[in-house]
Amino acid sequence: MLALYKTYKYSSGSIVSKNLKSKVADIKNFLPEIKDISYLKISSEVSIGSGDTRPNNFGKKLSKLLKKPYLSFETGFIASIGLQSEKWRLLSGIIDSRGVHYNARSPSMLEEIILTDKIDEESVLRAENIIKFINENKITKYNTGVDIGESAYSLPYGKSILLIDQFENSKTITDKHEAYADFQKMYEYASKKYPDHNIIIKVHPETVKAKKRGFLQQ
Numbered sequence: 001m002l003a004l005y006k007t008y009k010y011s012s013g014s015i016v017s018k019n020l021k022s023k024v025a026d027i028k029n030f031l032p033e034i035k036d037i038s039y040l041k042i043s044s045e046v047s048i049g050s051g052d053t054r055p056n057n058f059g060k061k062l063s064k065l066l067k068k069p070y071l072s073f074e075t076g077f078i079a080s081i082g083l084q085s086e087k088w089r090l091l092s093g094i095i096d097s098r099g100v101h102y103n104a105r106s107p108s109m110l111e112e113i114i115l116t117d118k119i120d121e122e123s124v125l126r127a128e129n130i131i132k133f134i135n136e137n138k139i140t141k142y143n144t145g146v147d148i149g150e151s152a153y154s155l156p157y158g159k160s161i162l163l164i165d166q167f168e169n170s171k172t173i174t175d176k177h178e179a180y181a182d183f184q185k186m187y188e189y190a191s192k193k194y195p196d197h198n199i200i201i202k203v204h205p206e207t208v209k210a211k212k213r214g215f216l217q218q
Helices: 018-030 058-066 109-116 121-136 176-193
Strands: 002-004 012-015 036-039 046-049 070-075 093-096 160-164 198-202
Touching: 018 036, 018 046, 018 070, 018 093, 046 058, 058 070, 093 109, 160 176, 176 198
Parallel strands: 002 093, 012 036, 012 046, 046 070, 160 198
Antiparallel strands: 070 093
């Protein structure tokens, strides 16, 4: 678990995002000091929401209206051993009182830690060992991949450009209609700028399993 928050003295918290309703048990594990966590309990001391980039973030609006603190809860970097759409329990979560790491428009506690915390040699060595362990054991965010052998990973001959796709209802997307145009522009730019390169698209695992539609799916 990566919990980016100070020790709070709240005894109760209200989950206000519908997509977090099924994750009450998980969030209780990540916030053990908040004894009572429930869905849409207005009397709670802190509001817990998700999807910080969206302008209609109900959690933030409710927090502001009731003049209560807001905590953002997002899926961790090593999230689970299966897709969230398949109801796998979370292995990690990111709890942030400032913002969310994927929103470049505003600061987050993770960003502040990276920019301001002093990193000693022991921390660097620990990070290197963790990276080595992740690579050797082929650990990913959702761990849904299948080992198909090294030969299958060989790239086409010549130079390549990697484009990263996303699914249309992701919380990282503010407006899916605008995003379709943006992803198309990214593809067209890569094609024109690097006409002699292979274009490789990294498809989201939810799209691979036909759970959700990707922007570069067509």
